[in-house]
Amino acid sequence: MSGTNPPADACEIPAVTDAAACALPGAAPAAPGRTWVGPNQQERFGLLRRAKSVAIVGASNNPARASFFVATYLLSSTAYDVYLVNPREKEILGQPVYASLADLPVVPDVVDVFRRHDDLPGVAQEAIDVGASALWLQLGSWNEDAAALAEAAGLSVVMDRCIKIEHARFHGGLHLAGFDTGVISSRRQLLSR
Numbered sequence: 001m002s003g004t005n006p007p008a009d010a011c012e013i014p015a016v017t018d019a020a021a022c023a024l025p026g027a028a029p030a031a032p033g034r035t036w037v038g039p040n041q042q043e044r045f046g047l048l049r050r051a052k053s054v055a056i057v058g059a060s061n062n063p064a065r066a067s068f069f070v071a072t073y074l075l076s077s078t079a080y081d082v083y084l085v086n087p088r089e090k091e092i093l094g095q096p097v098y099a100s101l102a103d104l105p106v107v108p109d110v111v112d113v114f115r116r117h118d119d120l121p122g123v124a125q126e127a128i129d130v131g132a133s134a135l136w137l138q139l140g141s142w143n144e145d146a147a148a149l150a151e152a153a154g155l156s157v158v159m160d161r162c163i164k165i166e167h168a169r170f171h172g173g174l175h176l177a178g179f180d181t182g183v184i185s186s187r188r189q190l191l192s193r
Helices: 040-050 068-076 117-130 143-151 163-170
Strands: 054-058 079-085 095-098 110-114 135-138 156-158
Touching: 040 156, 040 163, 068 079, 068 163, 095 156, 110 117, 117 135, 117 143, 117 163, 143 156
Parallel strands: 054 079, 054 110, 079 095, 110 135, 135 156
Antiparallel strands: none
């Protein structure tokens, strides 16, 4: 055995000069230009719990579309009053479809948006104009201009998250990874209202 000891700093954790050094192998780098920080898990849970109504802007009658799947879930598995918005449809899932948020018979608490990136600031302005409480942009939707506009008007904003996944996860229906837990419990579930 050698009588030499390693230098004292040999066991120190090296300083990280580049955040990418901490990334998992194969992980995609953080999206450049994303500066907006959304609500944390507890705040999202509170938003969903306070909400009584959800308007789905960009609802589709096509069962292959995410908006159809989300509408099916919200109508069948939650206590929300769900309103569907699409100027080209008259009825989806047996529900009337409205041409715009302004045509709804109520002020929606949450406006859940399935629209193209360039349309998002306009939808944010419509949500503000009707007096909605929250703007929710679905998975893959990120528009900091729309978020800034909505937040400046006092709306809560959630981006790049699925309202169906979040609701199911908070109410015991989904594992964090997004699949059905299969758990059957006698524990009382919290309702969305």
